[in-house]
Amino acid sequence: MKTEGTLLLRRSEVEQLLTLPECIDAVEEAFRMQGEGKVPPAGILGVKAPGGGLHIKAALLPHDRTYLVAKLNTNFPRNRTAVALPTIQGLILLCDGENGSPLAVLDSIDITIKRTAAASAVAAKYLARPNSSTAAICGCGQQAAAQLRALCAVLPLRKIYVFDLDQAAAQNFAIKLSNELELEIEPVRDLGPALQHSAVFVTCTTATEFFVRKEEVVPGTFIAAVGADDTHKQEIDPALMASAKVVADSLEQSCTIGDTHHAIAQGLMRKEDVYAELSEIVAGRKQGRSSDDEIIVFDSTGVAIEDAVAAVAVYEKAARARSGARFDFAA
Ligand SMILES: NC(=O)c1ccc[n+]([C@@H]2O[C@H](COP(=O)([O-])OP(=O)(O)OC[C@H]3O[C@@H](n4cnc5c(N)ncnc54)[C@H](O)[C@@H]3O)[C@@H](O)[C@H]2O)c1
Structure with a gap:
């Protein structure tokens, strides 16, 4: 079956598509769904490297459409001073939760920042x-x-x-x-x-x-x-x-x-x-x-569910607006 290809979204596009108030609402809703037992347990994996490491956080998000979302983030605390790169960098892969098709690959920096802040705001509320x-x-x-x-x-x-x-x-x-x-x-x-x-x-x-x-x-x-x-x-x-x-x-x-x-x-x-x-x-x-x-x-x-709701919000907006480039990995 021919697909539309995978949507690729860079950091600046993600930044524009996801506002902080939207992210706070999405993260609050994610915690509510989890508290109501509507979200299955997430998966997490960590690998250490000299001076840093990589972690993967993955979740299934039951939504209007079901999604599988995995975030792969590296974390190198000396980056800022040593090589002028952010401490945290990475990518998010968003797949269709029913057939596994890779729908989007997003830069993770803005989502990591906003969803973490959103979780603090929900907790503070x-x-x-x-x-x-x-x-x-x-x-x-x-x-x-x-x-x-x-x-x-x-x-x-x-x-x-x-x-x-x-x-x-x-x-x-x-x-x-x-x-x-x-x-x-x-x-x-x-x-x-x-x-x-x-x-x-x-x-x-x-x-x-x-x-x-x-x-x-x-x-x-x-x-x-x-x-x-x-x-x-x-x-x-x-x-x-x-x-x-x-x-x-x-x-x-x-x-x-x-x-x-x-x-x-x-x-x-x-x-x-x-x-x-x-x-x-x-x-x-x-x-x-x-x-x-x-x-x-x-x-x-x-937690993975924070990344999942934020990535889905970005993906659905981008898909509606037909923004971002598409790449057919399976070609
Ligand atoms: N809980 C989460 O979901 C979550 C999400 C993202 C990042 N983080 C973690 O949050 C931390 C900050 O992330 P970031 O991207 O802002 O990192 P960053 O490297 O951009 O900023 C860290 C800041 O902390 C300062 N600092 C370090 N040690 C300090 C100390 N003892 N007292 C005062 N200041 C100190 C540094 O000078 C730097 O300005 C990291 O450990 C990161 O892994 C957690």
């Missing part, structure tokens, strides 16, 4: 105090701007503290985002005092040792712990993980590659101590925040 007006962001790389834009979509933020080991990165972030979002953004040299005033805290660094200490975090804080998405990465004090209410994007992944896994390895937590998966809260099966004093950590490791 259910787990942060709704009147949160202050936030701190640690790590001003690729993730940070989307994280802040996404949080602004769900919370009435006014004042933001930003910190990065690379002070210029924090300064540039503050200048760019304060103009764009009309917020007061203050680069800080010490995270501790900023945390005393922050209702929301996003960690999106490539750190391999925790830098957030339990004593520094005040009651009521919502933390989106985004950076630790592999066994060697860590951002949050295991003692803080053990004392906080922990919500995982995926229980299995958080307990094997997220900040939760370090607390478990130290004997401070058990898998059963994780309060919930985000999907259970979005689907209304478990309560989110139950008091203004709770410290809640969203342990974000990145």
Whole structure:
């Protein structure tokens, strides 16, 4: 049977086709479907390389039409300084879920950024105090701007503290985002005092040792712990993980590659101590925040269903608009 060929979409095309608000809605819906038991378990595979590695996250997405989606991302944290390339690069393959036909190949950079930020926003919507007006962001790389834009979509933020080991990165972030979002953004040299005033805290660094200490975090804080998405990465004090209410994007992944896994390895937590998966809260099966004093950590490791819904949204828009090039791999 002759097909139309596979749609090829480069980063700039993906960027134009997927807005952050659309991505937040799609990711929330994905978590709801998962919480309602409508999505089968995803597949994940990781391979280490000197200085980095590759992971594959794959999911079946029941939709108007069923899709099979696999994201293949490489992650090389020294890229930015060593070779002026992004830390994360990769591709997404989107196939027909009924006959396996390869429908599209998309650059993954923009989808990874937006779907990760969208997951933090969905978590913040259910787990942060709704009147949160202050936030701190640690790590001003690729993730940070989307994280802040996404949080602004769900919370009435006014004042933001930003910190990065690379002070210029924090300064540039503050200048760019304060103009764009009309917020007061203050680069800080010490995270501790900023945390005393922050209702929301996003960690999106490539750190391999925790830098957030339990004593520094005040009651009521919502933390989106985004950076630790592999066994060697860590951002949050295991003692803080053990004392906080922990919500995982995926229980299995958080307990094997997220900040939760370090607390478990130290004997401070058990898998059963994780309060919930985000999907259970979005689907209304478990309560989110139950008091203004709770410290809640969203342990974000990145789940395949987030990539799947974002890639499908891009593909369906592109197909309707007849944009992108087509390539017949099977010719
Ligand atoms: N949870 C998820 O779904 C998900 C998705 C995408 C990326 N990530 C992870 O998030 C992290 C950030 O990704 P990115 O693409 O923004 O990376 P990036 O390399 O573009 O930015 C990382 C920033 O963190 C800073 N940094 C590193 N260690 C720090 C420390 N101890 N304190 C303060 N700043 C520090 C760096 O200077 C850099 O500016 C990576 O570890 C990445 O793997 C997670």
